Amino acid sequence: MKGLRFILAGIIFGIIMTKSEAVSWYRIQEMFRFQSFHMYGIIGTAVVLGALAVLLIKKYHIKDSQGNPIIFTDKEKSPSKYIIGGLIFGLGWALTGACPGPMFVNIGYGYVSFIIVVIGALSGTFLYGLIRDRLPH
Amino acid sequence: MLNLLKQPWPWYTSGAAIAAIMVLLLYFGKSFGFSSNLRTICSMAGAGKKVSFFDFDWRAQKWNLLFLLGSVLGGLIAATLLKNNTPLKLAAATVTDLKTIGINFDGQLNPAQLFGIHSLSLKNVILLLSGGLLVGFGSRYAGGCTSGHAISGLSNLQLPSLIAVIGFFAGGLLMTHFLLPLILSI
Numbered sequence: 001m002k003g004l005r006f007i008l009a010g011i012i013f014g015i016i017m018t019k020s021e022a023v024s025w026y027r028i029q030e031m032f033r034f035q036s037f038h039m040y041g042i043i044g045t046a047v048v049l050g051a052l053a054v055l056l057i058k059k060y061h062i063k064d065s066q067g068n069p070i071i072f073t074d075k076e077k078s079p080s081k082y083i084i085g086g087l088i089f090g091l092g093w094a095l096t097g098a099c100p101g102p103m104f105v106n107i108g109y110g111y112v113s114f115i116i117v118v119i120g121a122l123s124g125t126f127l128y129g130l131i132r133d134r135l136p137h
Numbered sequence: 138m139l140n141l142l143k144q145p146w147p148w149y150t151s152g153a154a155i156a157a158i159m160v161l162l163l164y165f166g167k168s169f170g171f172s173s174n175l176r177t178i179c180s181m182a183g184a185g186k187k188v189s190f191f192d193f194d195w196r197a198q199k200w201n202l203l204f205l206l207g208s209v210l211g212g213l214i215a216a217t218l219l220k221n222n223t224p225l226k227l228a229a230a231t232v233t234d235l236k237t238i239g240i241n242f243d244g245q246l247n248p249a250q251l252f253g254i255h256s257l258s259l260k261n262v263i264l265l266l267s268g269g270l271l272v273g274f275g276s277r278y279a280g281g282c283t284s285g286h287a288i289s290g291l292s293n294l295q296l297p298s299l300i301a302v303i304g305f306f307a308g309g310l311l312m313t314h315f316l317l318p319l320i321l322s323i
């Protein structure tokens with residue numbers, strides 16, 4: 001089954017996020033209060049190693065598993081959407097202690113109340129789609 | 138080995154493992170970005186019939202939904218097979234700060250006061266719903282979340298992602314230091 005590898009990658013992701021406590025509401029509070037290096041260490045290590053990997057992939061034109069070149073698309077340039085959208089996202093991140101990935105990991109962990117957070121997130125996504133033409137981008 | 142995995146993982150192991158997931162998805166010809174799934178689910182539910190933003194072939198995103206399914210299973214494995222009963226080691230300063238806004242640290246991943254199934258008051262439901270709403274709306278508006286911008290975007294040295302991440306933090310600081318104390322005091 002071709003999809004199995006994505007399920008496995010997701011399983012590893014869920015375990016990493018839980019075992020390093022990155023799915024914890026408390027850890028997110030600690031981060032936004034600058035009282036521990038923990039979350040900065042996680043994101044920082046991921047970005048430094050990730051940047052190194054992207055650099056190597058580009059430099060050596062590394063191909064993906066299908067033999068196709070790995071393509072990186074540049075994000076479109078529009079400061080307002082990143083600032084306003086980012087700000088709104090951040091408000092929700094600190095309130096629920098979870099970004100989209102951890103919401104689902106938390107449900108698996110047994111915090112069923114995160115289903116309510118996911119319902120909220122789906123409604124938010126729908127609302128954005130509904131009014132996006134009227135928003136500054 | 139199992140005992141080693143059961144312990145809380147240090148930040149460097151986790152950071153390296155997240156980078157590895159990103160590279161693995163690139164190797165599979167995909168890109169790491171979790172919040173796209175929310176748009177895909179809206180599309181699957183038929184939102185494309187009413188709103189053009191959701192009118193796309195969601196089947197191309199099936200791989201990401203499988204990744205989502207895996208992440209739920211990963212959480213389940215972490216809660217059972219890899220369960221660790223020692224309380225989370227939260228910074229003492231955070232424990233004190235949270236106490237002043239009325240949250241008692243209980244050593245779990247999330248405070249039962251907000252997320253416990255027995256404390257699902259109307260207020261908590263509104264809090265969880267609106268928090269989720271902000272995350273969903275904001276991530277689509279900004280074109281990505283922590284995985285898409287902070288990990289994938291910054292790794293590819295994208296200035297827009299840096300702006301988005303600064304936005305994430307500005308919003309987080311505003312919520313943590315000004316709004317959350319107000320919300321919890323209601």
